[in-house]
Amino acid sequence: MLNVKTEIKKPSALITCSVFVGRSLLHGLRNAEALIMAIALPIMLMLMFTYVFGGAIDPSGEYVNYVVPGIILLCAGFGSSSTAVDVATDMTNGIIDRFRTMPIQSMNVITGHVAASLARNFLATGVVIIIALLVGFRPEGSIFSWVTAIGVIALFILAFTWLFAAIGLVSKTPAAASSYGFVLLFLPYLSSAFVPISTMPKWLQGIAENQPITPVIETIRSLLMGGAAGSYIWWAVGWCLLILVVSIIWSTWTFKRKAGRR
Template identity: 45%
Template sequence: MNKSLPLFSDTIIMSKRCLTLSMRNIDTVLTSLVSPLLLLLLFVSLFGGVIEVGGISYINYIFPGVILQCVGQCAATTAIRVSNDIKQGIIDRFLTMPIKKSSILTGHVLEAMIRNLLTIITLIIVGLVIGFRPEAQIHEWLLAIGIILLFVAALSWSAVLFGILASSPEGASGFSIVAIVLPYLSSGFVPVDTMPRWLQFFAENQPMTPLIETVRALLLEKKLEMNDLLLSLIWFLSLIMLFYVLSRSAFKRKMLK
């Protein structure tokens, strides 16, 4: 029997549990769906007519950044849920069951990816209604969403680690601060060359900027810079591996000692 099958089936079960909890929690629904929509409407309404971004509509320019910012906001839910499971002792019960122990963590990550995919789809639909006009072909859409999901996976594993290390669910809720701020300090909302010189250096060398530029090029059928695409893949594949290893190690130290 393939050893990966029990892990996969256990992960599905765990992710279904997390999805059920999310759908029953009004705070999660507000964070994952309502807040991102309000954020998109706020940016377009307040800044759409006053910020010049090089000949394209402001909503087209900021849309990739809004998606990443909203995904970062949603990541706090994963950190809180992991911390809450530890505090309530439900993980101790899972550890006594005949399941793959790693599925406890991978279930949270899979649920986060599904929940964030729903958020992305909702944002795209609302964006189209209020003026977002992408020019991407189907393969460009798939590549753009695939790269964003790599970012979601990296963010979800880092949220899992933060949830394990946090002393309480309230402390875990602070995880999203970094993920929310980073898109602002990139090319997500204004061109990098309009920033102060010291901030330009940071914006050009942090992972959000090549990801945003890659997604923007794909969705608006602009020239795709392979350097941005490769940097995005290197950044987020590396972060996925790093936080996966750190999460497994922290989980073993805290729960399996």
């Protein structure tokens, strides 16, 4: 008898990753409510702080220029948090078992979720900035400052999206992933996002000054308003890179451990 061996050609990593990105984007379009809430909630908070609390916090009417950088990061956080739920869903519904039988790197499913989340976050952030301009936000930064600020925002989104992906991997259910991720969304409230740190109680100032959100917000605020970011930009980049590296290593190790058990 003639033995014929059929060799299945393994697709390239780029093709596999693009397929998973398309899959995640398609799921996102089918779950339009999550995207709408990721945009609507930060906008509602911005309008509330600007028109309800703004007059009491800063009677000069310039509070909108102070609060918008924090709202931008809050928007990024809300958008990234859905990644934890999406990853947890894939890890618990059996789809990973099917991917492991195919000649592909199943870890690319996580990369697909991260890339799709980045696209959704950039869209949401752009909408928030446009609404901010309509309600009175008047940035004074140069084009170079804007480009630098966008780069910092992109790095922040990338780092926290991978962090939420890691949270989704270690969570036993999508509901648990949503709860764990919700805790991280409180970090902007414990920073200089909405009020100066000097107005906080002494015991809280130390926490606000030494957490990763504060240098990112101060960097974006300084760049957009035409000021000097100083050492804040190095702390912001350093924190984001540290979170990114740790999250990728954590995600890779957890995925291999959990997928290997199946």
